[in-house]
Amino acid sequence: MKKILFLFLLICSYSQLNAETGYDLWLRYQPIQDQTLLGKYRQQISSMYVDGNSETIRMAREELTNGLSDMLQQKFSSPSAMGSAASLIAARGTSSLLATAGIKELLAQTGEEGFIIISKNLSGKKRIIISGNTDKAILYGVFHFLRLLQTQQSISNLETVSVPKVKLRMLNHWDNLNRTVERGYAGFSLWNWHSLPGYIDPRYKDYARANASIGINGTVLTNVNANATILTKNYLEKVKALADVFRPYGIKVYLTARFSAPIEIGGLKTADPLDEKVRQWWKDKVKEIYQHIPDFGGFVIKANSEGQPGPQDYKRSHSDGANMFAEAVAPFNGIIMWRAFVYSAEKNVDRHKQAYDEFVPLDGAFHKNVMVQVKNGAIDFMPREPFHPLFGAMPKTPLMMEFQVTQEYLGQATNLVYLGPLFKECLDSDTYTSGKGSTVAKVLDGSFNKDQTLTGITGVANIGTDVNWTGHPFAQANWYALGRLAWNHSLSAEKIADEWLRMTYSNHTAFIQTASKLMMESRDIFVQYSNPIGLHHIMGTGHHYGPAPWVNNLNRPDWNPVYYHKADSMGIGFNRTATGSNALVQYHPEARKLWEDMNTCEEKNLLWFHHVPWTFKMRSGRSLWDELCHHYYSGAAKVKEMQQSWANLNPYVDQQRFDQVRSLLNVQYDEAVWWRNACLLYFQTFSKKPIPGQYEKPDKTLDYYKSLRFPFAPGN
Ligand code: GCV
Numbered sequence: 175m176k177k178i179l180f181l182f183l184l185i186c187s188y189s190q191l192n193a194e195t196g197y198d199l200w201l202r203y204q205p206i207q208d209q210t211l212l213g214k215y216r217q218q219i220s221s222m223y224v225d226g227n228s229e230t231i232r233m234a235r236e237e238l239t240n241g242l243s244d245m246l247q248q249k250f251s252s253p254s255a256m257g258s259a260a261s262l263i264a265a266r267g268t269s270s271l272l273a274t275a276g277i278k279e280l281l282a283q284t285g286e287e288g289f290i291i292i293s294k295n296l297s298g299k300k301r302i303i304i305s306g307n308t309d310k311a312i313l314y315g316v317f318h319f320l321r322l323l324q325t326q327q328s329i330s331n332l333e334t335v336s337v338p339k340v341k342l343r344m345l346n347h348w349d350n351l352n353r354t355v356e357r358g359y360a361g362f363s364l365w366n367w368h369s370l371p372g373y374i375d376p377r378y379k380d381y382a383r384a385n386a387s388i389g390i391n392g393t394v395l396t397n398v399n400a401n402a403t404i405l406t407k408n409y410l411e412k413v414k415a416l417a418d419v420f421r422p423y424g425i426k427v428y429l430t431a432r433f434s435a436p437i438e439i440g441g442l443k444t445a446d447p448l449d450e451k452v453r454q455w456w457k458d459k460v461k462e463i464y465q466h467i468p469d470f471g472g473f474v475i476k477a478n479s480e481g482q483p484g485p486q487d488y489k490r491s492h493s494d495g496a497n498m499f500a501e502a503v504a505p506f507n508g509i510i511m512w513r514a515f516v517y518s519a520e521k522n523v524d525r526h527k528q529a530y531d532e533f534v535p536l537d538g539a540f541h542k543n544v545m546v547q548v549k550n551g552a553i554d555f556m557p558r559e560p561f562h563p564l565f566g567a568m569p570k571t572p573l574m575m576e577f578q579v580t581q582e583y584l585g586q587a588t589n590l591v592y593l594g595p596l597f598k599e600c601l602d603s604d605t606y607t608s609g610k611g612s613t614v615a616k617v618l619d620g621s622f623n624k625d626q627t628l629t630g631i632t633g634v635a636n637i638g639t640d641v642n643w644t645g646h647p648f649a650q651a652n653w654y655a656l657g658r659l660a661w662n663h664s665l666s667a668e669k670i671a672d673e674w675l676r677m678t679y680s681n682h683t684a685f686i687q688t689a690s691k692l693m694m695e696s697r698d699i700f701v702q703y704s705n706p707i708g709l710h711h712i713m714g715t716g717h718h719y720g721p722a723p724w725v726n727n728l729n730r731p732d733w734n735p736v737y738y739h740k741a742d743s744m745g746i747g748f749n750r751t752a753t754g755s756n757a758l759v760q761y762h763p764e765a766r767k768l769w770e771d772m773n774t775c776e777e778k779n780l781l782w783f784h785h786v787p788w789t790f791k792m793r794s795g796r797s798l799w800d801e802l803c804h805h806y807y808s809g810a811a812k813v814k815e816m817q818q819s820w821a822n823l824n825p826y827v828d829q830q831r832f833d834q835v836r837s838l839l840n841v842q843y844d845e846a847v848w849w850r851n852a853c854l855l856y857f858q859t860f861s862k863k864p865i866p867g868q869y870e871k872p873d874k875t876l877d878y879y880k881s882l883r884f885p886f887a888p889g890n
Pocket of ligand 1: 208356357398399476480515554
């Protein structure tokens with residue numbers, strides 16, 4: 175009886191949760207409800223002191239003051255008292271307050287950005303010390319400490335030493351100057367170029383806070399399909415205004431450079447990277463940028479890719495192009511991130527192989543301040559994709575990971591898909607290039623190259639003007655995961671989901687268990703009802719929304735879904751073995767073993783590497799056709815389970831956010847059925863086999879699915 179009453183009271187109290195828009199992201203700083211814990215925290219943090227006067231320290235102090243005051247429901251201020259009397263001290267290692275703290279050795283390991291959070295007896299009193307070698311490190315430490323409270327961790331005996339595994343942790347915005355966002359599904363671009371620099375939207379600061387809280391230290395403001403106008407004086411003033419807001423949060427601004435800018439805005443006749451006038455033009459332009467933004471980070475460049483101009487227009491190589499920029503930014507310590515996402519319409523070579531063919535011969539040819547930015551897979555951010563063969567194949571060149579946080583191919587903003595497992599799957603993949611255990615993550619963090627000074631992970635942002643920033647409320651988790659993994663790629667996807675859920679929704683155990691499972695399974699479920707068993711690139715043309723495996727009429731062969739699935743009367747899948755395109759040869763022989771034999775190939779990538787007969791016996795005992803049906807049907811059925819799981823979480827979530835996710839899960843189910851029916855009806859025209867009797871038959875025809883049009887789908 176008591177239990178029932180308790181549950182009733184619990185449900186009543188939760189259903190009165192205040193409506194939330196999601197604007198606060200994971201920085202909600204909710205009052206701690208558990209009275210015992212609250213009592214402990216209040217005792218352990220009776221007063222705080224943040225030492226220093228820089229802008230960054232001011233931000234750290236503001237965050238800590240607000241966070242503690244809200245969570246512990248008592249007023250904090252700093253300086254709260256004499257610094258040395260405070261129970262929580264945040265200060266640089268060099269501060270006189272910490273002279274006797276004995277933290278020198280610890281701080282010798284933390285570099286410029288790492289921090290420590292330790293419990294220590296100091297001048298006869300137990301304290302919590304947040305420290306680092308720079309103000310930025312202290313800011314990171316403060317955010318981490320707040321996270322401990324938000325996730326209700328014990329702070330009794332703290333011994334945290336946290337150092338980022340890679341140096342550059344970034345977001346790439348594919349934002350256009352007219353505020354549309356390429357592959358953006360969360361409204362318009364945050365950057366209101368028209369009202370900048372005069373009006374500084376408070377949201378810019380919240381953007382910086384959110385990024386700093388997860389360790390992101392760089393942002394590329396503009397689309398890789400670049401517009402040279404961003405480099406004109408007017409716009410540089412706008413960029414400067416944003417850089418000024420982000421700087422205190424340790425975030426540097428980067429831009430994309432349009433290769434043909436010297437012609438378009440410089441009045442030159444050529445953009446040839448070996449032409450002296452062109453080189454000088456870029457040097458002058460860079461100097462001008464640094465006059466506005468003294469800590470400007472550098473450029474990201476997409477060249478000779480999907481119609482973008484580049485050095486090959488002048489018969490020069492990618493390294494010729496990259497090095498011209500590298501030379502221009504070098505005097506200012508700037509860097510160049512040169513993208514490896516290239517594939518040519520003229521070459522009749524499997525698109526999978528082209529970036530490797532193009533870039534491996536250039537290993538060692540790039541200047542020291544160039545990174546080659548490589549997508550996680552060789553095709554294009556597919557729902558499931560083997561790791562890019564370039565990882566580990568350019569030992570003399572620092573490679574930057576490019577993940578896609580925006581869900582271009584993973585349900586855009588209508589599907590709940592947590593990308594933590596996708597990021598981890600790639601980071602943990604073994605390239606074998608420096609022996610067993612040469613994971614992609616270790617290639618990135620420079621584990622195999624002691625001289626490597628540049629290391630980095632970036633993600634294509636999923637952020638826009640939607641009130642909750644990301645469109646789908648759960649897409650916030652993907653932004654969060656990108657930052658957390660860039661800081662520490664050895665964190666598990668589960669751990670990150672757990673943190674995010676606690677901070678964004680609730681610490682209640684029943685909530686966490688169900689919601690975490692929902693998140694952890696979501697990516698596999700998406701793969702099942704859209705691109706199972708290694709299928710890829712079978713989405714709608716242009717907008718990439720929904721299925722369209724039948725498309726075969728686009729200008730370039732490798733833009734057509736039929737190029738990728740190769741379904742025919744015999745079977746389905748892309749033969750990338752030695753008897754086919756032999757893309758497999760680009761992987762280390764040990765890595766290759768996972769995929770090269772159709773009979774032993776891991777099934778999740780089977781059709782990525784093999785053209786497989788419809789009758790092929792899968793490990794389940796089913797034929798390939800039946801297995802395909804099984805995946806499509808069980809994937810869609812699992813969305814129903816997701817709906818049910820979410821319904822059970824109603825007591826723990828405010829009505830507004832609950833309803834939004836509930837409605838989107840309904841949309842997701844419809845889209846899953848659409849993927850399932852459209853793909854199976856189409857592939858059935860080749861397999862000529864029935865959909866097994868236990869499954870309900872598609873209620874629409876293939877022609878119906880083919881007739882669907884989405885002229886105003888976002889992000890296109
Ligand atoms: C910015 C894919 C996307 C394009 C994107 C391109 C890239 O092809 O569909 O929108 O362009 O990747 O990464 O450059």
